Amino acid sequence: MFFSTAILLSAAAVFSVSRLSAEEARVVPPPAVDAVVDQKRGLETAVFAGGCFWGVQGVFQHVRGVTDAVSGYAGGSEGTAKYTTVGTGTTGHAESVRVTFDPSKISYGRLLQIYFSVALDPTELNRQGPDNGTQYRSTIFPANSEQAKVASAYIGQLNAAHAFSKPIVTTVEPGRSFYAAEDYHQNFLALNPRYPYIVINDLPKVENLKRLFPKDFRADPVLVAIAKPSN
Template sequence: MRKILPFAAALVFTVSACQQPLVAAERVVSAPSAARAAEEGSGLKTAIFAGGCFWGVEAVFSHVKGVSSAVSGYHGGTKRQASYKLVSSGITDHVEAVKVVYDPKVIRYDQLLRIFFSVVADPTLKNRQGPDRGAHYNAELVPLSAEQRAVAKAYLAQMKQSGKWDAPIVTVIAAAKTFYPAEAAHQDFAAKNPRHPYIQRWDAPKVAALERLYPGVFRKQFRTG
């Protein structure tokens, strides 16, 4: 569990994580191009991605051309319990997630999936990503249309046959439930707190990997949610 602390205090908090050996969630994998391209027509589309700490998920997608907004929040659960304090404690039915609005004429849903599994989330991990543990950090795809669901199902099947990962793929396709935007302090967190030890240790490398693997879709400016 991460905490928003003053820089010095946060440094103490993350020392143990920094001393751990590199974990699978840090591995950069060049995920395969989707065999089934999304056909979503024109106009902005929305999808939800859960991939561990929403700071990193939002940071990566905010640097993708064609994404007009990436909002951190809580998917599922109840409105009354949709708060960082409660969700991060693991006592609610939410998962940390990011709602992504994108232009399919610039970046397709299947391309977002490829980015997600290349640099954001390790699809072989259940109820954890990076240093974070608990069902609220599970990696989940939340399609918001029939086309997205079909593309996600096909892509997960393709991933399982690709041989890119050494362990079974366990990421699930979740039914769409209510998405509750997180508190203002958690929006654009990486951009506002680039020296935060957690960001430097776990999330800045994901953004760097995005630029390295997919320079054609990377943009340096950080898109606010």
């Protein structure tokens, strides 16, 4: 993403750009096989990468049943999990979002459906929108073998159904650790709704979530708690 001084846009401009982009999303069929809900496990996590993490985080922060959505990095080592280093495209990391959810309220499969429907274009290889590089790749980082099976099967299902005009290039990369990004990246969409990049690329995703998944949409986002510096 382009991280520079924001030029404030009018509310009318925000609405206009969002409306122009609103038809790009689509509702894909739900997974034929979903993860088994185990009430004993309580809250669960899922990690998704799909371009700049600002937009992916913004989408999942507005999903009912999600209790936390943290921007970060996955795919590389802890020592290289820094914004400036990941931006070189040489670390193996992808900008990612760790989603904590209540499986009694929303299933892993439903999160996958939302991810493929509104959070990204899964046919773009190593890029999303204006952002290029392996750090912007479309990847699912499963938390366990069950998630890996569900995700892989779902990609196969969507490709077989020709849900998109081109094959899905989203990868499934198990066994990778997630590292939270710097505080200034957290809640970026919610805190900077007039930032030009957000207006053009990410607000339409939230609008698409509201339009296409109204029962799953929550108006007030669940925000990451940022520690305040001590005096």
